[in-house]
Amino acid sequence: MATQPEQEDQQLDPGLRAVLSERRQLINLAYRFLGSVSDAEDVVQETYARWYAMTPHQREAITSPGGWLTKVASRICLDLLGSARAKRERYVGEWLPEPLPDRTEWISGRAGGSVDPADRVTLDESVSMAFLVVLESMTPAERVTFVLHDVFHYSFAEVAGIVGRSPAACRKLASSARQRVRAQKVSATPPARSADVIRDFKRAWEAQDIDALIGLLDPNATTVTDGGGVISAQIHPIEGREEIARFFVNAAGNAADLTIAESRVNGQPGLVLHREGVTMAVLALEVSDGRIKHIWAVLNPEKLGPWTS
Secondary structure, eight states: OOOHHHHHHHTSOHHHHHHHTTHHHHHHHHHHHHSOHHHHHHHHHHHHHHHHHSOHHHHHTOSOHHHHHHHHHHHHHHHHHHHHHHHHHSSSSOOOOOOOBOGGGOOOSSTTOOOOGGGSOOOSGGGSHHHHHHHHTSOHHHHHHHIIIIITOOOHHHHHHHHTSOHHHHHHHHHHHHHHHHHHOOOOOOHHHHHHHHHHHHHHHHTTOHHHHHHHEEEEEEEEEEOBTTBOOOSSOEESHHHHHHHHHHHHHHOTTOEEEEEEETTEEEEEEEETTEEEEEEEEEEETTEEEEEEEEOOGGGOGGGOO
16 A cells, blocks of 8 residues: 555656655765765755756756756765865864664654655665765765765766766776775674674673773774764774773763663664663774774764654
8 A cells, every 4th residue: 555655746747756756866875975964955955946946948958857966966065075174173073974773763853753765864885884984084076976986876977077077087086085995994794793792892881891891892993972062072082992991981980870772873783872761872883803993972962863752
């Protein structure tokens, strides 16, 4: 049986339905470009506003509405990425992408409703926190080119028309981006094994067992916390397993009323901290060779909308 939204969609003009069907693709693109669900939604809204600002005759002259929408959304993101660098220089502490819950756990940050399926981001390796953090190290042109070509499989000719560079220049941008990804890539760990290690970390953290925590962390592990100046967090990354273990033990001792739950964060095993039913932090963890290599903890409540009822 078709749902009400599906029935309404079936009643739309075929041309309009084709345009609106691009929404999920645009949300997925924009989130990978910007690392922010709210910013991605704003980009898509602006893209559709520009579409409907044209006359019917102008819209009918566009042979590929999906290609037009992708081009406009990508260019908006490219502009935003340029200005975001200046904003993040003023950001208090480390900036991390917004974490995403699993599809079945996605809660609307907007009051009074659930998230439209078209607003959900498809969860795969290209939205893992580790991958998004590497994307943050790229120039805007590298990031947009790499995501369009390597993740969404646009040709370099198509990418060139979007970023305003030659196809040859886009090839170089993509190659540079791939080198950044390879430089940060760790040994792959099966999700089930990662979940086991993270579960052990959770238990050791709850027990405030510093030795057990040290044993679960890579000797060169790092932890990054993002409070955005709204919530108290470490301004600089924490490096080394002993320092990280002490940090988490101290955090547990200072917040006895917090509960820690296993969850999926950006499609990977992670942890979520709650206080009286309110999400206080989301932790994405990367496991390599049986030990935790990276921990990214997002505490900024402005980035936890999808996790908040």
